[in-house]
Amino acid sequence: MNHEFHKVQKGxxxxxxxxxxxxLHSSMFTGKDGNPLEIDGVCGDNxxxxxxxxxKLNGVYxxxxxxxxxxxxxxxxxxxxxxxxxxKNA
Numbered sequence: 001m002n003h004e005f006h007k008v009q010k011g012x013x014x015x016x017x018x019x020x021x022x023x024l025h026s027s028m029f030t031g032k033d034g035n036p037l038e039i040d041g042v043c044g045d046n047x048x049x050x051x052x053x054x055x056k057l058n059g060v061y062x063x064x065x066x067x068x069x070x071x072x073x074x075x076x077x078x079x080x081x082x083x084x085x086x087x088k089n090a
Contacts, residue, residue, distance in 0.1 A: 024047070
């Protein structure tokens with residue numbers, strides 16, 4: 001059975017956020033406050049900061065963009081960068 005990952009952005013809660021936070025934490029990404037990212041299953045300001053840092057370091061852009069802009073969204077392109085499953089936008 002495959003898990004279908006969903007888009008994570010500020011306010012998102014649940015298992016997808018927990019998986020993302022665990023990855024970011026274990027990869028030494030910090031929150032906006034400079035502390036190790038807390039794994040609580042809720043996408044708040046610290047998780048958004050870590051998402052933006054991940055996207056910047058990995059050159060993840062939106063389609064049609066030629067430079068990185070912080071949007072705080074961990075979407076299909078990001079999950080694919082990690083080699084993880086199909087993404088649902090719900």
